[in-house]
């Protein structure tokens with residue numbers, strides 16, 4: 585009977601085609617079993633089969649459908665498994681490969697030094713004042729100079745060549761105005777004033793290896809009863825040792841500031857000092873000015889100099905950074921060359 589032959593031959597060719605296919609299982613299924621598929625078309629011939637043979641032919645038809653359906657789903661599963669294996673193989677992570685480094689940013693080296701200074705003074709119980717209300721960079725002549733015992737015609741104003749915005753408003757030349765701003769707000773019933781004020785300052789200095797027209801200072805002030813020069817010396821030595829260790833020598837020399845009496849300046853040796861070095865071989869760089877606060881300054885801030893005494897200092901973190909890292913030109917800090925700046929990475933990334 586030719587329908588049986590045709591069904592058997594369809595089964596054979598279907599098996600071959602399904603085994604041979606690599607991808608298009610769905611198209612094969614439609615082509616074989618769909619409404620207009622080859623098996624469906626063949627089975628339309630059932631109407632011409634003699635009634636006594638229909639059962640046999642029907643069973644064979646069902647067998648062919650069953651076989652094709654099973655083969656198709658096995659093949660589909662095999663193809664999916666193969667695809668999954670290929671994907672897994674291509675996405676394998678070799679955990680022994682060296683990792684790739686991502687560039688991590690970091691604070692500017694000057695900010696790192698300022699952070700170190702802040703941490704040291706926080707440990708000594710100082711308050712840090714660095715907001716623009718209590719420590720503004722655009723200052724008045726009154727706070728920058730007059731309240732610091734530098735009246736308008738004082739010759740010492742020449743020590744700090746100034747960028748004026750108007751005759752009364754200027755870019756602060758020092759962080760010292762924060763002294764008066766803090767004293768005004770301080771409540772002595774709660775104890776002495778102990779503050780530091782880090783920030784930017786501006787001077788019409790000609791830029792060279794150790795001077796910049798814009799640089800940083802950290803002001804410090806302690807006001808209370810019985811504050812002495814020994815307290816000042818101890819405080820300055822502690823921050824110097826924190827930053828420079830024992831390697832660099834430190835010296836204090838008498839100096840002059842209108843707002844302190846007596847006044848000192850502190851120099852740090854450029855090089856490591858060894859016992860066999862002659863004094864004239866040691867090179868010094870000045871890093872800070874300091875002194876016992878002048879009674880006039882206290883009086884102008886409403887503090888009774890008979891009851892309270894004070895010391896103050898203004899240190900230069902730019903010069904600290906030069907010494908600490910052996911940078912011989914301050915202008916390097918302001919060129920923003922990432923190759924230079926990325927050397928100073930406190931986290932060691």
Ligand code: FA5
Pocket residue numbers: 757758759760787789794795796797798799800801841843844870871872873874875896897898899900901902903914
């Ligand atoms: C002052 O500015 C005083 N206000 C410091 C002070 C405060 C004294 C409180 C007494 C009491 P002087 O001009 O020396 O002082 O500057 C202080 C420090 O700032 C210097 O030691 C130096 O480290 C730094 N400095 C000054 N000028 C420059 C500059 N052009 N570039 C970089 N650093 C500078």
